[in-house]
Amino acid sequence: SLLDQCAAAGGTIDAAAVLDVLGLAGILQTAKLMELILARDAQGALLLLDELYKGGKDMGAVLSELSTLTRDLLLQKTAPKGGAALLSGGFDAAALDRLGQGVPAGRFLHLASTLQKASAELYASVNRRLDTELCLLRLCDESLSGDLTALEARIRRLDEEAQIVVFERSGHISYANCGLPYYIGGVIEDRADLTLQTPESFFARFRVDMRVRHEVTALHPDRKTVSVKNLETGDEFEEVYDKLILSPGAKPAQPRLPGVGLEQLFTLRTVEDTFRIKDYINAHHPKSAVLAGGGFISLELAENLRELGMEVTIVQRPRQLMNPFDPDMAAFIHGEVRRHSIHLALGQTVEGFQEKDGGVDVLLKDAAPLHTDMVVLAIGVTPDTALAKDAGLELGLKGSIVVNNRMETSVPDIYAVGDAVQVKHFVTGQDAVISLAGPANKQGRIAADNICGGDSRYQGSQGSSVIKVFGMTAAATGVNETSAKQAGLDTDAVVLSPMSHAGYYPGGKLMTMKAVFEKGTFRLLGAQIVGYEGVDKRIDVLATAIRAGMTAVQLKDLDLAYAPPYSSAKDPVNMAGFMVENLAKGVVKQFRAEDVKDLPRDGSVTLLDVRTPREYAGGHIEGFRNIPVDELRERLGEIEPGKPVYVICQSGLRS
Numbered sequence: 154s155l156l157d158q159c160a161a162a163g164g165t166i167d168a169a170a171v172l173d174v175l176g177l178a179g180i181l182q183t184a185k186l187m188e189l190i191l192a193r194d195a196q197g198a199l200l201l202l203d204e205l206y207k208g209g210k211d212m213g214a215v216l217s218e219l220s221t222l223t224r225d226l227l228l229q230k231t232a233p234k235g236g237a238a239l240l241s242g243g244f245d246a247a248a249l250d251r252l253g254q255g256v257p258a259g260r261f262l263h264l265a266s267t268l269q270k271a272s273a274e275l276y277a278s279v280n281r282r283l284d285t286e287l288c289l290l291r292l293c294d295e296s297l298s299g300d301l302t303a304l305e306a307r308i309r310r311l312d313e314e315a316q317i318v319v320f321e322r323s324g325h326i327s328y329a330n331c332g333l334p335y336y337i338g339g340v341i342e343d344r345a346d347l348t349l350q351t352p353e354s355f356f357a358r359f360r361v362d363m364r365v366r367h368e369v370t371a372l373h374p375d376r377k378t379v380s381v382k383n384l385e386t387g388d389e390f391e392e393v394y395d396k397l398i399l400s401p402g403a404k405p406a407q408p409r410l411p412g413v414g415l416e417q418l419f420t421l422r423t424v425e426d427t428f429r430i431k432d433y434i435n436a437h438h439p440k441s442a443v444l445a446g447g448g449f450i451s452l453e454l455a456e457n458l459r460e461l462g463m464e465v466t467i468v469q470r471p472r473q474l475m476n477p478f479d480p481d482m483a484a485f486i487h488g489e490v491r492r493h494s495i496h497l498a499l500g501q502t503v504e505g506f507q508e509k510d511g512g513v514d515v516l517l518k519d520a521a522p523l524h525t526d527m528v529v530l531a532i533g534v535t536p537d538t539a540l541a542k543d544a545g546l547e548l549g550l551k552g553s554i555v556v557n558n559r560m561e562t563s564v565p566d567i568y569a570v571g572d573a574v575q576v577k578h579f580v581t582g583q584d585a586v587i588s589l590a591g592p593a594n595k596q597g598r599i600a601a602d603n604i605c606g607g608d609s610r611y612q613g614s615q616g617s618s619v620i621k622v623f624g625m626t627a628a629a630t631g632v633n634e635t636s637a638k639q640a641g642l643d644t645d646a647v648v649l650s651p652m653s654h655a656g657y658y659p660g661g662k663l664m665t666m667k668a669v670f671e672k673g674t675f676r677l678l679g680a681q682i683v684g685y686e687g688v689d690k691r692i693d694v695l696a697t698a699i700r701a702g703m704t705a706v707q708l709k710d711l712d713l714a715y716a717p718p719y720s721s722a723k724d725p726v727n728m729a730g731f732m733v734e735n736l737a738k739g740v741v742k743q744f745r746a747e748d749v750k751d752l753p754r755d756g757s758v759t760l761l762d763v764r765t766p767r768e769y770a771g772g773h774i775e776g777f778r779n780i781p782v783d784e785l786r787e788r789l790g791e792i793e794p795g796k797p798v799y800v801i802c803q804s805g806l807r808s
Contacts, residue, residue, distance in 0.1 A: 369381050378394065512526045758799060
């Protein structure tokens with residue numbers, strides 16, 4: 154049929170030469186493909202390519218054959234005798250003449266032009282399809298709660314035809330990473346509840362090939378492959394990719410200290426780690442535990458172990474828990490932890506571990522050892538980027554993978570997301586490594602969009618977080634005052650302690666809020682809140698305000714929902730705005746707790762405490778005289794005129 158069409162186009166072609174070319178892809182299949190091209194039916198040709206692909210034929214091979222066919226058959230092997238001079242330069246004249254059999258030159262050129270245009274149209278369509286013929290590879294020690302699973306799901310929603318392959322070293326995918334301490338404490342009873350998805354359920358829903366217990370051992374960007382080891386069988390192989398996504402996460406920091414390998418020492422990162430700790434507790438019934446580190450995981454685990462009845466000690470080198478909080482706000486967390494009989498050994502350096510009397514001695518620098526039944530190392534995490542380093546990807550802070558705002562690494566066609574990447578801090582604009590689930594999920598979605606032809610950009614992380622500490626809730630967003638000053642920002646802050654809802658409605662509880670802003674511009678930089686009810690919704694409002702670029706003064710104008718069980722007519726967020734506005738307009742000036750020691754006691758200023766006599770008797774700052782605020786009007790004569798007055802109360806409301 155093809156030969157008849159060629160002949161009908163004008164002239165004869167050497168059948169043997171044509172069949173030799175057609176044999177590259179199978180005579181019947183290629184003949185059909187050429188029929189469609191001759192008819193300029195690019196859509197039909199693409200459907201045929203799909204059929205060949207689904208039939209097991211490699212898409213790359215099919216396209217290679219098509220390329221060879223159109224180039225050699227049309228431009229090199231079927232030229233009319235003596236017709237080379239009529240073609241544009243760049244072609245081999247001998248090859249053009251070799252198989253020519255007298256096809257009129259004009260007819261040949263018309264045929265070649267038609268086929269060239271049709272094949273160009275076909276190529277454009279096929280290349281658009283190839284952009285999403287992906288092999289996505291997960292390269293990490295653990296499946297975080299959402300960064301890559303969100304990415305995979307997003308790609309599938311954007312492109313039903315994409316081939317998505319995931320390699321996961323552990324035996325689990327998409328598990329509730331933040332829920333691990335609560336399984337150890339028995340709050341989450343069924344271990345199956347920790348698993349949000351299984352390989353089978355994810356394939357059923359999204360047709361994603363999840364290969365657990367497969368460890369990627371090397372990346373080969375030069376040939377676009379990765380080396381993989383099947384941890385169940387020991388088999389090793391290479392897998393090709395068009396686009397590669399790295400989501401290795403972070404690994405627990407493990408200092409090189411004596412005794413780190415003891416049986417009673419644990420880290421908590423993966424489901425397997427969780428089961429090991431839980432099984433050890435069930436088997437050995439330890440009475441005490443020492444947690445090295447004072448971050449999120451350590452505090453959550455401390456609470457859960459304490460609820461099991463264990464004696465718990467937290468030891469760490471810094472003098473405060475929870476680095477996202479300033480020391481004055483962290484003090485509330487310290488108080489809550491101590492109220493639940495958890496011992497704090499702050500400012501202590503761990504130098505090693507030693508097995509003794511059936512337990513472990515935690516060796517401290519310049520202090521007596523802490524004897525305990527078990528130890529959990531929770532001193533922080535570091536990006537797990539050994540594979541990226543070996544492959545030559547650019548690395549940044551703490552060995553993290555450097556990416557642009559499209560989540561692209563320094564190597565073409567390789568993306569990275571999650572705890573292993575370096576990002577820009579939204580507030581300071583500086584490079585940062587922020588290991589939180591929310592940013593990781595968003596980064597996965599952005600990478601998926603860009604892989605599938607979109608143009609999504611990551612705007613930066615601001616570190617919004619919240620933690621339950623027994624009955625207390627502590628939350629933070631943006632930068633704290635300490636970090637802002639380290640970043641070179643000229644800052645100030647207001648601290649207030651409003652009720653969680655209307656005071657006349659039963660059950661209201663105090664919260665303490667700290668809003669950090671830039672002097673002069675009053676740009677809102679960050680906030681911290683510690684309390685019991687309504688903390689999470691206020692921190693989310695403040696996080697949104699930061700993202701919107703609002704000033705701290707503009708917080709006063711926010712129109713927030715109010716009903717007595719939930720808030721006050723002047724919400725705590727509004728109150729922070731009122732306080733900053735007073736400072737901005739010069740209505741009042743403020744002094745901070747750290748300024749008290751430097752206040753003059755020579756009579757040049759008035760130091761005034763406006764609390765009740767009972768509050769004053771319960772404890773007061775030396776040098777401050779007491780005049781209750783409700784008596785102040787009648788006793789103004791006791792305030793010497795012309796002197797600055799420094800006023801304090803219990804929470805800032807009355808002063």
